[in-house]
Amino acid sequence: MLNRYSLMTTQRRSKLKIHRDFLNYLHPINRIKEWNWDTIRWWMFDEMVEGGLKNETLDHSFQKLMVVAGCGGGMKMGGGGVITEWKDIPMELLLRIVSLVDDRSVIVASGVCSGWRDAICWGLTRLSLSWCKKNMNNLVLSLTPKFSKLQVLVLRQDKSQLQDNAVQTIANYCHDLQDLDLSKSFKLTDRSLYALALGCPNLTKLNISGCSSFSDTALAYLSDFCRKVKTLNLCGCTKAATDSALKAIGYNCTQLQYLNLGWCENVGDIGVMSLAYGCPDLRILDLCGCVLITDASVVALANNCLHLQSLGLYYCQNITDRAIYALVHSRVKNKQSVWESVKNRYEEEGLKNLNISQCTALTPPAVQALCDSCPALHTCPGRHSLIISGCLNLTSVHCACAVQAHRATNKVQAH
Template sequence: MVSGRPVNEDLDAWFRSLMLSTGNGRGQPESGGAMPTLSGWKDLPIELLLRIMSVVGDDRMLIVASGVCTGWRDALGWGLTNLSLSWCQQNMNNLMISLAHKFSKLQVLALRQIIPQLEDSAVEAIANYCHDLRELDLSRSFRLSDRSLYALANGCPWLTRLNISGCSNFSDTALTYLSYHCKNLKCLNLCGCGKAATDRALQAIAHNCSQLQSLNLGWCEDVTDKGVISLASGCPDLRALDMCGCVLITGNLQYLYMI
């Protein structure tokens, strides 16, 4: 059993011994001291476990590892900040519900889907536990309703990047509410969110999200010059604006030169 917090030299030696194997598994660290004894995988220090997981680089393996024992679950929950479940072709909703409380320190979460799986219950679980979330990809989540945006607004106020492209069920009321609570947004993808991306919502975004740098309004057919002009006035850092398919834009947007 390893006791105490291991020094960097010990971590390096353990890591090399486990990953490269010395034959008898009891090599000597470069510092010259004796190699501390590990009685089993469950005794791995947190720092070493996280280093091994970083080399593995497979989110599926991270999920499996979190179920090995309480210690591993707690260690990964403490150290894991980036997770993608976009590889999941089925049961993503239930998987996310079961993982949210384990990985409460997540800052980047990708849940892009080919076949719509996510439901509001999964997003609500994320909002209930992952309060440090900075980047979230929910693209192509056709099943989500306004419940999800309300949950994110109340549970994930530090969001800077949000991709809800293709989430066609969201309303402008919910998007307006989100903009009021998530004022640090810098990148927002609303492509295909025709019900949510209205002039009213854009005015709210312009008023609340002054740090916005990138906005995708592709195929948001209710957007007019009025909404875009409000962005030009309220978002001085806006650098990328996609209006492909915004058929009501007239082209008389001289105020855009203010961006």
């Protein structure tokens, strides 16, 4: 065993390897006391070298775990104490170990002893239960009161399992929560949003895509309490995403940068314009399938959201050249604001992704003008960031690099 791990100290080793070895010792729990402390030392030392870790506190923990060949009855620590049980392992090292394994292993490890349980419960800030296929609701009810320091919680499901009582428990205990993924939770009702509004005011990222039972009233209520939200996924939330709710979001969530409204067919110009006026830092907006919006929405976005980088307009067939030319001229109309963004060292301004598939009213001159004014928009293979599928009249539109490649090919053929 020593030779094996000594050899590993000279090699780069992936986290997958560490995860597999950890599981071999962790399952079943009643084998954990057979674990060799020297094994832990080699594991963590190798990972420390590979990651370039220079934490003095953690280094001190490694020194505590040094094993002298032939010693028995425990491990001597720097302060004169002896590690004889799992509860004696330094918290820094334990948290480093569990950071290298999957969430299922973390949960198992929390049941080893009271010391491990307390350390993990207080130190764990990220948890995903997406691997749970049958009993996620019960697992959330059981674990959430213990893991009260969570900041990121992923509860994405393939088959809907979560119920309101689970989300209410999250809201009651996880007041530091910043990132919550509840996508495809079809069984949740407005009670969940009301609970999150009151219990999780620090949310900055919320994914409730596919939660078709939420109402616009509950979503508006949430926005009034969770004003720090920067990323919001409402894809498929047909009842929640209405102009009324978007007006509330535009008024309350002024830091919003990402919003997915895909296939929210009740969204209209009033809602999008409210977002444009209230959320000037909007970077990514997906309006695919929002069939009610017109040029007025895009014009408002072009004039007010100067940092907009990605815009999805798939199947928005009311969009015409007026909207496209508004995007072309938006930077000219806002010279002072653009100069301020340059001074504040924002990333390169201008659209980087645009989906206008099935927008059949658009003409080649308008789209070509936009492509020319936004160098990050590409029609060439491998960099396809201007999506025009379904628009047969736009096949002549090409980005600059595509034109250059075509000219280079012609020169080669000519010679």
